[in-house]
Amino acid sequence: MTTLTLSKANQRGPAQGAGGRPEGGRHGRGRGEAGRGLPGHRRPAEGLRRVAGGGHPARRVGHRRDGGRPGPARLPAGLRDPVPTASCSPAFDQIVSQLAKMRMRSQGRAAVPVTIRIRSAAASGRWSTTASHPRRCLRTRRGCGWSPAPARPTPTTMIQQSIHCDDPVIFFEPKRRYWDKAEVDTVAGLAGALPLEAARTVAEGNRRDRAHVRADGQDLHGGRGGGPRRRPRAGSDRPALAVAARPGHHLRVGPPDRALRGRARGPGHRGIGAEIAARVTEACFYQLEAPVLRVGGFSTPYPPSRLEDHYRRTWTGCWTPPTARSRTEMARGCLR
Amino acid sequence: MPDPAPLSMFDNVYAEPTALLREEREQYAAYLDSFVPEEATQ
Numbered sequence: 001m002t003t004l005t006l007s008k009a010n011q012r013g014p015a016q017g018a019g020g021r022p023e024g025g026r027h028g029r030g031r032g033e034a035g036r037g038l039p040g041h042r043r044p045a046e047g048l049r050r051v052a053g054g055g056h057p058a059r060r061v062g063h064r065r066d067g068g069r070p071g072p073a074r075l076p077a078g079l080r081d082p083v084p085t086a087s088c089s090p091a092f093d094q095i096v097s098q099l100a101k102m103r104m105r106s107q108g109r110a111a112v113p114v115t116i117r118i119r120s121a122a123a124s125g126r127w128s129t130t131a132s133h134p135r136r137c138l139r140t141r142r143g144c145g146w147s148p149a150p151a152r153p154t155p156t157t158m159i160q161q162s163i164h165c166d167d168p169v170i171f172f173e174p175k176r177r178y179w180d181k182a183e184v185d186t187v188a189g190l191a192g193a194l195p196l197e198a199a200r201t202v203a204e205g206n207r208r209d210r211a212h213v214r215a216d217g218q219d220l221h222g223g224r225g226g227g228p229r230r231r232p233r234a235g236s237d238r239p240a241l242a243v244a245a246r247p248g249h250h251l252r253v254g255p256p257d258r259a260l261r262g263r264a265r266g267p268g269h270r271g272i273g274a275e276i277a278a279r280v281t282e283a284c285f286y287q288l289e290a291p292v293l294r295v296g297g298f299s300t301p302y303p304p305s306r307l308e309d310h311y312r313r314t315w316t317g318c319w320t321p322p323t324a325r326s327r328t329e330m331a332r333g334c335l336r
Numbered sequence: 337m338p339d340p341a342p343l344s345m346f347d348n349v350y351a352e353p354t355a356l357l358r359e360e361r362e363q364y365a366a367y368l369d370s371f372v373p374e375e376a377t378q
Contacts (some may be wrong), residue, residue, distance in 0.1 A: 298360050303345040310342045310364075 002186050007178040009156050091116070099168045115162045119175045156184055157193045164190070342368060 095116065102112045162169040277292040303311045346353065346361040353361070 298345070298364070299354075299356050300345055300349045304340065306339045307342060307345045311345060 001183045003181055004184045004186075005179050005181050009182075009184050095168070095170070103167065111166045112168050113163075113166045114168045115159070115165075115171055116168065117159075117171045117173055119173050156186060157188075157190065160190055161193065161195075 099112055099114060102110045159171055162171050280292050281288065297311055300311070302308075343361060343365055346357055346364075349357060
């Protein structure tokens with residue numbers, strides 16, 4: 001076990017998953033070191049250009065529209081290296097229009113096992129591109145998985161799983177978690193690791209009738225269900241689940257032993273929280289004592305820095321419509 | 337420079353605010369109104 005920051009852990013994982021490249025290899029140093037930011041900061045989407053360079057990506061994997069080249073085509077092993085992007089905006093079109101569709105367009109002949117590392121959730125105190133990039137759009141693309149890097153304990157494992165996946169995977173790295181430290185097992189392999197798309201129970205509670213469902217690992221602080229800026233209360237009475245979802249892939253929800261009352265915290269309108277709330281309602285309708293409440297951002301662009309806390313609603317917890325909670329509870333402003 | 341009003345982030349999103357945006361604005365305004373001013377508690 002080694003104590004690493006999330007930044008270092010994210011860097012260590014690709015080294016293990018892509019053939020033992022030493023830490024800080026081709027893609028340079030970990031964040032938090034001198035120079036800050038991804039090595040490709042001034043070269044956005046350099047890796048993606050490398051994949052797509054020389055014409056349509058289909059040519060790189062031997063694909064022809066007439067299907068004349070039989071047999072599966074694979075990208076060379078070297079292209080399984082995770083691709084860091086300073087901003088996914090320049091790469092957005094290639095990811096959505098090409099990368100996510102390669103397998104289906106080639107009728108399964110072309111595998112595009114590209115892992116794209118994208119910084120997200122910067123909360124950098126300015127009009128942040130990483131906090132407002134089209135992440136939610138990427139999440140909904142069929143054919144392209146996404147994985148939020150969790151705060152702990154498994155960023156090294158999850159990025160290795162992303163690298164080994166035969167589909168393109170967007171690996172979101174929460175920038176405001178880069179300097180969180182945790183014990184990381186850098187020796188254990190992927191055997192026995194939780195599948196990439198599985199939900200993870202990060203905190204056991206003694207009340208089984210309530211649960212916090214966290215749709216985004218980046219918001220988990222200290223591996224439990226507290227708000228990003230709140231350390232989890234000792235002896236929290238409800239379990240917290242971290243959910244990493246590949247579009248249309250899982251979210252297996254079954255009726256709990258007892259009634260479930262939960263809140264999904266994530267993007268609001270059309271976010272992953274909506275999907276979870278719908279699935280929970282479908283599967284647990286007769287056990288629910290109250291509707292699933294979602295706590296998400298407003299339907300506005302990312303605001304100026306001085307309004308950031310209002311937008312992210314992480315200063316103490318959440319707000320909910322006045323019809324759903326008493327004013328006393330609202331004034332307290334906490335997820336309880 | 338004074339801090340902008342919290343509800344100003346709902347301005348200038350669209351030429352005409354959508355129903356969803358109006359609803360979110362009203363809900364957040366109600367939430368902000370639920371706080372007791374500091375001078376009233378002293």
